[in-house]
Amino acid sequence: MEDTQNQSCLIVGASHAGVNAAFALRRAGWAGTISIFDRDEELPYHRPPLSKGFLSGDTTVEESLLKAAASYETEQIGLHRGVSVRAIERSAKRIELADGTRHAYDKLILATGASPFIPPITGLKGSDKVFPLRTAADARGIRAAFMNSRGKNVVIIGGGYIGLEAAASLRKLGGEVTVLERENRVLARVTSPEMSAFFTDLHTQKGVAIATEHNVSSVEQHGDSLTVVCAGGLRFSADLVIVGVGVRVNTELARSAGLKNSNGILVDGRMLTSDPDIYAIGDCTSFHHPRYGREIRLESVQNAVDQAKVAAANICGSSTAYDAIPWFWSDQYEVKLQMCGIAAGYNRVIVRNEADSTPCKRSLWYFTDDQLVAVDAVNHARAYMLGMKILKEGRSPAPEKLADPEVELHPRSIMP
Numbered sequence: 001m002e003d004t005q006n007q008s009c010l011i012v013g014a015s016h017a018g019v020n021a022a023f024a025l026r027r028a029g030w031a032g033t034i035s036i037f038d039r040d041e042e043l044p045y046h047r048p049p050l051s052k053g054f055l056s057g058d059t060t061v062e063e064s065l066l067k068a069a070a071s072y073e074t075e076q077i078g079l080h081r082g083v084s085v086r087a088i089e090r091s092a093k094r095i096e097l098a099d100g101t102r103h104a105y106d107k108l109i110l111a112t113g114a115s116p117f118i119p120p121i122t123g124l125k126g127s128d129k130v131f132p133l134r135t136a137a138d139a140r141g142i143r144a145a146f147m148n149s150r151g152k153n154v155v156i157i158g159g160g161y162i163g164l165e166a167a168a169s170l171r172k173l174g175g176e177v178t179v180l181e182r183e184n185r186v187l188a189r190v191t192s193p194e195m196s197a198f199f200t201d202l203h204t205q206k207g208v209a210i211a212t213e214h215n216v217s218s219v220e221q222h223g224d225s226l227t228v229v230c231a232g233g234l235r236f237s238a239d240l241v242i243v244g245v246g247v248r249v250n251t252e253l254a255r256s257a258g259l260k261n262s263n264g265i266l267v268d269g270r271m272l273t274s275d276p277d278i279y280a281i282g283d284c285t286s287f288h289h290p291r292y293g294r295e296i297r298l299e300s301v302q303n304a305v306d307q308a309k310v311a312a313a314n315i316c317g318s319s320t321a322y323d324a325i326p327w328f329w330s331d332q333y334e335v336k337l338q339m340c341g342i343a344a345g346y347n348r349v350i351v352r353n354e355a356d357s358t359p360c361k362r363s364l365w366y367f368t369d370d371q372l373v374a375v376d377a378v379n380h381a382r383a384y385m386l387g388m389k390i391l392k393e394g395r396s397p398a399p400e401k402l403a404d405p406e407v408e409l410h411p412r413s414i415m416p
Helices: 016-028 069-074 136-148 161-172 193-205 252-256 301-315 381-393
Strands: 008-012 033-038 077-081 085-089 094-097 102-104 107-110 114-116 153-157 176-181 209-212 216-222 225-230 235-238 240-243 247-249 265-267 278-280 285-289 294-296 327-332 335-341 348-353 362-368 371-378
Touching: 008 016, 008 102, 016 033, 016 077, 016 301, 069 077, 085 252, 107 301, 136 240, 153 161, 153 225, 153 235, 161 176, 161 193, 161 327, 176 235, 193 209, 193 327, 193 362, 225 240, 265 278, 278 301, 335 381, 362 381, 371 381
Parallel strands: 008 033, 008 107, 033 077, 107 278, 153 176, 153 240, 176 209, 265 285
Antiparallel strands: 085 094, 094 102, 114 247, 216 225, 225 235, 285 294, 327 335, 335 371, 348 362, 362 371
């Protein structure tokens, strides 16, 4: 690689993608300066525990740091917290902060992520009892409001993974939780009807009220209590409301700089944007995935970390392309869901319930015709690892063998 001793790489965003990119640059041999800029004043932390262990009180943000504070000094990585980048001046190759100061770069990495989408519902904005759940400050606010409330009645708007994880965490603490989902099933945009039914049953058994096809029209505040009003007039009382209906991709900085966008900052397989000196990684990116033959955008820790490594390698002169199998996970109560692949476009799903002492041990195998495209594993690490291995190899098990509960879940038994 070329000599980078006198060069500068700036990174906008200090979540999983940005922080991992900085440390990957050092491992790949970048000898110049590295500086990270982030609006959050916290030391960069893992976000998945916010809706799980942190909300339920099992862990703290300080116990979930991405890197120890000393690591940034050791690797000579400048970490600028509580600052906003308001412009990229591409012709001058520098960024401008909100306070007007400018920083020059040779290479720039955008890891701007996404922000919670707050729908235009009357009463959602301006209340100190309505919360999104994206940052440590959000999670602290929810936990404090919950612990200080009298009735501990929580209404969660949105039945996606964040909403259901928050429901499980607060139910563990004794909350009376209601989840309102406007679609006809929870997790409607991200998984199959079979998995939606499983999680609906799980939460219902734990005492969470799941109300689908409920579109919230307004939120009213009466003193210390809230009333969530749905279209049609149904009303739900709450001490606090959590909004988990999705995210808005943070592309404003890239758009204002004239970088190409398409449901995210458009990058190639090297994580390079339409500017030869600017890369983008993580939740904010849209890219053509070679395994699926189409443009996708992924919101996952795995994607953020993998793209960070690819960008760092290419910046340091090693030609590398992104080709990872996507994987995700969710923890709710005693259930660990592990997912690999993307189930979009499947036309057949095989459900295996294992005769095992582990409660709720099952796996769902998604096919497009006879081609395996994804696997969901509930409390079943073996099924997840086997599915990931098969997907990486580009092979497919025989659907009829998978469907037979007497056939062992082993490569020699389920492959054609």
